[in-house]
Amino acid sequence: MAQQKLYAGAKLRDIRTGAGLTQRSFAARLGVSLPYLNQMENNHRPVSTGVVLALAREFGFNVTEFSTGEPERIVSDMREALADPLFADHAPALADLRLVASNAPGLARAFLELHSAYRQGHERLAAMDEAQGRDGLRPSPWEEVRDFFHYCDNYIDAVDRAAERFAADGADTVATLAACGIRVELSEEPGQDLYLRDGSRLLLSARAAPATRRFQLLHQVALATRNDLLEATLDLARFQSATARAIAKIGLANYFAGAALMPYRAFLAAARETRHDLELLADRFDASVEQVAHRLSTLQRAGEKGVPFFFVRVDQAGTITKRHSATRLQFARFGGACPLWNVHRAFETPGQFLRQFAETPDGVRYFCLAREVSKPGGSFNAPVRRYAIGLGCEVQHADALVYADDMNMRRFEPIGISCRICERRDCHQRSVPPLERRLRVNPDRRGLLPYEIDG
Incomplete structure (x- = not known):
């Protein structure tokens, strides 16, 4: 294997300037010509073995400090920093990053320190805003929508009742869409929960689970037949941007779909009857375990409230991708969830429910349920989505859950936000x-x- 060439112009300049020498004097000490030294310092030529030995002999330089991996580490760190949306329109090419890392590593390190300070300051302000309940930072459209559902206790009364009436009418979803001029077709193409609305044609993935396809059909029913209701609800919300409003409309259509799939009164009665057994409820309503867990967190109708649950979905990196809470438990707006929470361990035990009694720093105690969820892509080369869902309530409601039976309520694991x-x-x-x-x-x-x- 050919030996890797060593380009270390910045290191050569550091040694020369540290010794207080001009290029001419430095070249003489190394036994090379002035043009040759100039080319090495500008990374136009690699540092030769003779020069390395001369550095050790003349300046006592430790040759192990010539690390060929350092520029690559700097390039890697810069690429990570430049992935910040702040640089979305100004990301330099990889070749430029390598040039900076090789020729101006000091500048690269200064940039990395500056970006790190910026991120720390941003996270500090954001965390203080979260902790103290201030509105000092304008939320992103995604966060604004998430907060809208959160502050509604994840219950939208008008949409929920409209979905319940639709379910009570017993209308066929495909026929309902056909009456609106939308033709439903199935596709055999591999795709994760694929659906495509192309004018009057709705294309669903035949490989998606039946519960997923039913949900997608109901989502389209909401958009096609309850658009005025959705728009009126959005008007009341007064979102700050068109993007937030568009995201929220999708969320409201999803809400309608879940509420039509699991109508409020029927679902609440079944939840109490089964003591909130997610698998029994999924079978009874032809839904997925995740859909059932999510629906349980929405049962907050005035005068007919269910158990106040929190619901959360976490990816394998620990990032919270979905969160709703009708309890006092709040979730971190930035970063991941507490690693002591059982939702992270769910990835280690696919298909199993994990149970946990936990206590937050404010002294509130919870019963927490977690399970890993996998969604196959439908073919060998299609990606598999894996995440964990968490469902929980304050401990005084735990006896209403079949999962809390026979657990030791004397041991509560400390968790945080x-x-x-x-x-x-x-x-x-x-x-x-x-x-x-x-x-x-x-x-x-x-x-x-x-x-x-x-x-």
Whole structure:
């Protein structure tokens, strides 16, 4: 295998300037010509073995400091930083990044430190806004919609009742769409929950689960037959942008679909009868376990409330992709959820329910249920989506859930919301210090963390 050439112009310049030498004097000490040194310092030529030996002999330079991996690490770090939406319109080419990493690593490191400081400041403001309930930062359209459903307790009365009436009428969804001029077709093409609305043609994936196809049909029924209701609800919400309004309309159509699939009164009665057994409810309403868990978190109709649940969906990186809560438990707006929460362990036990009694720093105790969910792509080369869902309620409602039977209610695992706003000082899974606490660092003492948190 050919030996990798060593381009280290920036390191050569550092050594020369550190020794206080001109290029001419430095070239003489190394035994090379001035043009040759100039070419090496500008990475037009690789550093030769003779030059490396001369550096060690004349300047006591440790040749192991010539790390060929350093520029690549800088390039990797810069690519990650430049993935920030801040640089969406100004991302340089990979060749330019390599040029900067090789010729101006000091500038690259300064850029990385500046970006890191920017992100830390942004996260600090965001976390403080979350912790103190202020509206100091304008939310993104996605967050604005998420907050809309959150502050409605994930229950939209007019849409819910309209869906319940549609289900009571017993209308066929395909016929309803046909009456609106929309023809439904099935496609055998591999695709994850594929559907495509092309004018008067609605194309669904024949490979999707029946519950998924029913949900998608009901979603289209909402858009085709309840558009005035959806638009009126959006008018009342007063979103700050057209993008937020468009996202919310999809959310409201999804809400209609779930409420028509599992009508409020019938579903609430079945939930109580089965003691909230998700699998029994999924069979009874021809729905998926995730759809059932999500629907349980919406049963907040005045005078007919169900158990107040929280519902969350988490991807394999720990990022919360869906969250609703009718309980006092809140979720981190930025970053992942507490690693001590059982929803993260669900990936280790596919198809099984994990149960947990947990306590948050404010002293509130919860019963938490978690399960991994996989959605095959329908063919060998199609990707499989994997995530975990979490469902829970405050512990005083736990006896209404079949899953809490025979569990030890004397042991509650401590969980938090986010490390940045969690007050626990002795957590063995803490990733970052809390924002509003001073730290003590003792080099002669090492515990679970490399620092101690003042009370």
